[in-house]
Amino acid sequence: MTDEPLLESTGSKQASANAAARQDDLRDLIERLTLEQPYAVLCTQGKGQPYGSLVALAVTDDLSSAVFATPMTTRKYRLLCDCDHVALVIDSRSQSVDDMMQIEAVTATGRAKQLSPGTEFEQMARLLVGRHPQLDVFVRSPSTAVFRVEIIRYFHVSRFQEVRQWIPTRG
Amino acid sequence: MDSDAWVIPLAEAATVDQQQIGGKAAHLARLHQTGFPVAPGCCITVAAYERFLQANQLPLMIQMELGRKPLEDLRWEELWDSALRIRNRFAEAQLPGQVEHAIRRAVRDLGSRTPLAVRSSAPGEDSANRSFAGLHESFLHVVGEDDVVESVRLVWASLWSDAALLYRQELALNPLHSRMAVLIQEMRIEDCSGVAFGRDPRMEDSENAVVEAVPGPCCELVDGSVDPDRWLVHRASRQVVRFTPGRRDGDPQNEPLLAQHDLESLLALLDRVEAHFGWCPDIEWTGRSDRSTVLQARPITRGRLDPNDKRPWYLTLRPDQRRLRQLGQLVAEQLIPELRELGDRLAAEPVEQMTDSELADCIEARLAQLNRWKQIYWDDFIPFAHGVRYLGVYYNDAVHPEDPYEFVGLLRGVAMLAGQRNRSLQALADQVRESQELRNAIQQIVLEQSVPGEGANDRWVDRLSSLAEGDRFVKAFQSFARQFMDVAFGGHRLIDEPTPLLQNILELASRSAATRGTKEGQQSQEGPTAGDLEQRLLAAVGTDRHDEAREVLRLARLSWQLRDDDNLLVARVESQLLRALHVAGTRLKTSGRLNADAKITADAAERIGAAMSEPNGQPVLLPTTEEVTSHPMRASSGDSPRQLVGQPAAQGLASGNVRLVRGPQDLGRFQAGEVLVCDAIQPMMTHLVPLASAVIERRGGMLIHGAIIARELGIPCVNGVAHVVELLQNGQYVTVDGYLGIVTMGPPEFNLELLERQDGG
Missing domain, CATH: 3.30.1490.20 (ATP-grasp fold, A domain)
Structure with a gap:
């Protein structure tokens, strides 16, 4: 399996500058949505069959990674073990049920990696529990797996069909 | 702000x-x-x-x-x-x-x-x-x-x-x-306190006020620990309509706690409060006459008690230390010995030799005894069982542990009848494991007796006794049955049905020593010892309260022990009633006065007793024996549960085939490694738990039998799973996550070895 190629930037310098400004703006939009929305739909697949699961999510400050947890007895855990290519859908539909044009959605694509006990596990577990303190016991349970998703890019959708993409830089 | x-x-x-x-x-x-x-x-x-x-x-x-x-x-x-x-x-x-x-x-x-x-x-x-x-x-x-x-x-x-x-x-x-x-x-500390109602709270249109008073603080009246003096006083004339003195142990003087002028002062206070607020008040007060202080004032509640509402009874299940001490003394020193002695005495009575008339009297007496003890079970045994919960709150308030159930470790090692029974059963299984000949013979008997026939019990005894190790086994088995299995469970006398027990022994014997060793090893290594926790508690409360803490601990351990024993001892009395009923039932069936396929249960005791006392009475027709062989799935096809949620009651993760245990008929079917699924683990079925890979119960709670035993044995347990007995089927493969409290249907979709590697570090 491979990721789809990045879209090429084209056009004049001015267009590039405008594009850069829009990208900054887009980053803020994505950040705001990930801060406002505590949950995401996790998309996994296995043998050609897609599968979606609602997960409690937290995203790092630089938006380059997301973290979620799942019991190991679940279908999504097995699918994640078989294939680490995932997507996460975060959206604002619950705030704009009556006005579709106000809904924003972000699809983040990336690779999921199960974290073993250690420094990275502690950092990400702390991030997740900080966002969802009620999940403290769940996240620390021996039968729970904590996954970090390394986000390759975001697709932002607004006004029904306006789609833009943004690639986070790590750091 | x-x-x-x-x-x-x-x-x-x-x-x-x-x-x-x-x-x-x-x-x-x-x-x-x-x-x-x-x-x-x-x-x-x-x-x-x-x-x-x-x-x-x-x-x-x-x-x-x-x-x-x-x-x-x-x-x-x-x-x-x-x-x-x-x-x-x-x-x-x-x-x-x-x-x-x-x-x-x-x-x-x-x-x-x-x-x-x-x-x-x-x-x-x-x-x-x-x-x-x-x-x-x-x-x-x-x-x-x-x-x-x-x-x-x-x-x-x-x-x-x-x-x-x-x-x-x-x-x-x-x-x-x-x-x-x-x-x-x-705090206002006076020698007399109480409550006063502007009108009798039981009657909307009453012209009488009600005053209650106790010596000392008002809290002892409110929590019901001291019986108050009680006056019904005509609100307008201030005349006492009725006085009921409180019954208080050790109260040296039986003089009323309030004089007429104290009552008048309280009624004047009620008048002023009512005038001020505009509603008829219910006040708590402390101190007589001019020393009185208002502790609380509120409108008299209009709501009426629903006689079917059981919640007020639950509120009584929070005894204070003094009440627990009284209950502990009553239960441990009087009731349990009396109940044990009753069971022994009834077991020794030769009901088989009684005349019909004597048997009728015997059934009547045993039914009355059983009903009396069932009432005592509700009135005294269950409230005393809360000694454990009292300890829980006491320990947590003093120690502030991260795990709110750390206190359960203080109860490790308390000798319970069920524990003694399980160890004896394991000893029988060890005998079987050591003798291939014995094991083969028991397997054969179990196969032949799946439909027990007349005299079948005697035959298996004879067959086993003829083997080299058989006589020792039979004697130990019979002693075990008399000591522990003379109990009623689901209307059956377990002592009458040796086959399920033999099946359980075979299964226990089939468990490899290595498996048992691992579980027992885990158990002994986990967490601080009871001694460590006791030291932690004593250090937290401070030297001044050591005696108090030790008393709380003593009562909790006693209540922990008796909460199990009392169930088995009451079941033993019921077993003795069933024994008499079976003898009577056989006689009535033989004489054609009872339908041959009638099921003899304790519910039929009065009718069977009456039939025995009237030799020429009408024939009795009782419901027939019916065994539940299957249970409809609650979910319809196309709507099947995939994952059930309950409470994580004992940590661990295990998979296995479901075995529903709905009554005594299922006890013998239990196979080692199966997942025990039931409404609630009864004391009469706790011996199955060591065989189980995991336990799932509909009844929820961290301090109920199943959870306690599973934790002690290191077996995962999820309880409080609504409708679980209807939702699962025998043989269904499930995974029980005792860390998270979830049960997943179907083959495992995870790698247990991977989990163990991570868990073990």
Whole structure:
């Protein structure tokens, strides 16, 4: 399996500058949505069959990674073990049920990696529990797996069909 | 926010919105302002509670705790568990700096060495339609800033007490909207206290007031631990209509606690309070005549008690230490020995040799004894079982452990009848494991006796006794059966049915020694010992309270031990009733006076007894024996459960085939490694648990039989799974996650080895 190629930037310098400004703006939009929305739909697949699961999510400050947890007895855990290519859908539909044009959605694509006990596990577990303190016991349970998703890019959708993409830089 | 918003002196609170300080504080503040005798104090506002909650993100925790399943599906034990966990989180949580500072300053203003009362004052708690006296906690004689802060936390937590959760609908409890204020007042210590109702609360149109008085503080009247003197007084004429003296042990003088002028003074107080508020009051007071102080004033509740409402009974299940001590003495020294002696005596009676008339009398007497002991079970045994819960709260308040169930470790090693039985059963299994010949013979007997015939029991005894190791086994088996299996379970006498027990022994013998070793090894290594925890408790309470702590521990261990034994001993009396009924039933069937396929149960005792006493009476027709062979799945096709949620009651993760145990007919079918699924593990079936890979129960609770035994054996247990017996089927493969409290249907989709590697590090 491979990721789809990045879209090429084209056009004049001015267009590039405008594009850069829009990208900054887009980053803020994505950040705001990930801060406002505590949950995401996790998309996994296995043998050609897609599968979606609602997960409690937290995203790092630089938006380059997301973290979620799942019991190991679940279908999504097995699918994640078989294939680490995932997507996460975060959206604002619950705030704009009556006005579709106000809904924003972000699809983040990336690779999921199960974290073993250690420094990275502690950092990400702390991030997740900080966002969802009620999940403290769940996240620390021996039968729970904590996954970090390394986000390759975001697709932002607004006004029904306006789609833009943004690639986070790590750091 | 200004710190004044967190704490308001009572003297300045008369105009504050009742929603901010609660009904109790608001009423007292208004009385104080008008010159009524009210002890000085202050109110910790609802805003302070909200600030505390938000700072510690407690609403999310409460939502998680109470949102696991519909509240109406939660049993009382589960509510108690939820309340304990919430209480623990409140006790651990940090008070926001400004709030804590304001409370400490208020305590200093009242006097750092002044004994204080710290009481709940929830908005809406004391309206005319709702009165929830005793549902929330109060703490008396609290001295010093630290102890007051601690008490405030626990009063806040009591908004979510087991009692409050029982009445959640009436209280309109909502994790997002329910609030609690706290009232702190100087203690008034007088030699007499009580309550006074402006009219008899049982009758809307009564012209009489009711006054009750006890020696000492009022709390002992409110919690029911002291029987009060009681007066019915005509409100207008002040004439006493009826006086009922309280029955109090050790009360040297039987003189009424109040004189006529004391009663008149209290009625005058009622008049003034009613005139002030405009509603007929119910007040708590302390001190006679001119020394009296109003502790509380609220409208008399209009609500009437529903006779079918069992919740008031649950509220009695919170005995204080004194009541527990009384119960402990009664149960351990009188009732249990009496019950044990009764079982022995009935077992020795030669019912088989009795005449019909004697047998009729015997059945009548045994039924009366069984009913008496069932009543005692509800009245004394169950309330005493709460000694364990008393210890839980006591330990958590003193030690503040991270795990709210750490205290259960204090009960390790308490000798219970069921434990003794399981060890004896294992010894029988060990004998079978050591002798291939014996094992083969028992397997053959089990196969042949799946449909037991007349005289079958004698035949298997003869066959086994003829083997080299057989005689020793048979003697041990028969001794075991007499000692432990002479109990009734689901209308059956287990002693009459040896085949299931032989099957269980074969299964126990089939477990490899290595498997048993691993489980037992895990058990012994886990957590601190009972001795460690006892030291932790003693260190936390301080030297002055060592005797008190040891007493709490003693009572808890006694209640832990007896909660199991009492079940088995009552079941033994029922078994003896069944024994007499079986003899009578056989005679009646032989003489054609009872249908041949009648099922003999304790429910039919009166009819069978009557038939025995009337030789020429009409034939009796009883329902026939029916065995449940299958159970319809609750879910229809196309709507099948994939993952069930309950409470994580014993840690661990295991997969296996479901074995439903719905009654005695299923006991013998249990195979080693299966997942035991049942409504509730009864003391009569705990011997199956060591065979199980995991346990799932509909009944929920951390302190119920199944959970306790599973934890001791290191077997994962999920309980409180609604409708589980209807949702699962025999042979279905499931995975039980005792860490998270979930049961997943179907083949495992995870790698257990991977989990073990991570868990083990």
